[in-house]
Amino acid sequence: MLTKLSQIGEFGLIDLLKEYRGSRAGVIKGIGDDTAVVPLDAKRYLLLTTDMLMEGVHFKRTAPARVIGRKALACSISDIAAMGGLPRYAVVSLGVPGNLPWAFVRDVYKGMDALARQFGVAIVGGDTIKSEKIVINVALTGEVSKKDVVYRRGAREGDQIFVTGPLGKSLSTGRHLKFTPRVTEARYLIRHAKPTSMIDISDGLAADLGHILEESKVGAVLEENEIPRRAGAGLRQALYDGEDFELLFTVPRRKAAFLGRQKQFRFYPIGEIVPRAKGLLLKNKTGALAKIEPRGYTHF
Ligand SMILES: [Mg+2]
Incomplete structure (x- = not known):
């Protein structure tokens, strides 16, 4: 009852949360790989991933904002790559303190935008809230043809x-x-x-x-x-x-x-x-x- 998250650990927590997965037929791969894999059309799967970065945990406020923004998107693109896919659409959510200079947020987006252009990603929406620490969340979709998708589960003896x-x-x-x-x-x-x-x-x-x-x-x-x-x-x-x-x-x-x-x-x-x-x-x-x-x- 009083079990703390630190006792369960990150992967223990993910395991416990697997139980609460809603209901829809056709999911190809849920929790347990670099991205989720769901149906798209006859030849392709849709890939879904999300990554959250927080000030003090993943970056310091003194780091260049462009670099922070770039990294927030880069982590998610890396997960799409690990499935063999190509990144497509991102939604970006920000938690920011009210006293944060506008230029900081602008530069976070400049950093994301530059990488998004390089990889053919469209940033198509998101949400912003006020928070004490800066939090950046990027959710990203990707596409992969069914014959190309690579999971974590296929390694065989001798590989x-x-x-x-x-x-x-x-x-x-x-x-x-x-x-x-x-x-x-x-x-x-x-x-x-x-x-x-x-x-x-x-x-x-x-x-x-x-x-x-x-x-x-x-x-x-x-x-x-x-x-x-x-x-x-x-x-x-x-x-x-x-x-x-x-x-x-x-x-x-x-x-x-x-x-x-x-x-x-x-x-x-x-x-x-x-x-x-x-x-x-x-x-x-x-x-x-x-x-x-x-x-x-x-x-x-
Ligand atoms: Mg990964």
Whole structure:
């Protein structure tokens, strides 16, 4: 009765809320992936996602407003990319203190607008309320053809695990504010290698790979030497820091060599899918295996 959210945790909370899902037939994928997937037409699905950023948690008021606005939309675009889709329409809600300068809000929108133009997104509405802290919520739709959609649940034993870029220290280097969502890379992957599972790295490599393993009911071995790290990042930071917004995906082994040779984009092979009973393992330089926890950034 007096259980606090901090005791349940973010993912425990999501689990509890799954019960309250209304009623409508035809939902393809509800809670439990990067976006929801619902019917659109004969050939396509509609993707739905929403992301909330709050002052003091995700950004400081002293950060440039344009950069904050850009990030608010970029996080949602990244989730659409992780499903293999293209972003389409956004509605944006703002909570702002009455004494906030107009220029701040304008610049938040300038930042969103620039990224929206780059990715062909229309901002079509929203809501504003007065609040003590600045809160920005972006809800975004996307489209994906039925044959292209990629879930977290399709990884199979023997599949090779890849990431689209170096990991770690995203927060301390400011990358988390400036990243480009990997929409183009995802489209390329679907055309040329059809990933069996995909997710964007928001909570950290270990945690987000954990989501793929759980949904796919498999285990994984990560090669310590192969995990690409951002300059100055150690192994722990590459494994557990959040907000990299790179794509993490699996492909059948026969596609792996082809991806490793790509010049247009760089795809980094970092490990292999193994039977579920093995869990999540890290192989070091000497070949020794150690179990690691699929944890990362938690929100409560
Ligand atoms: Mg995601």
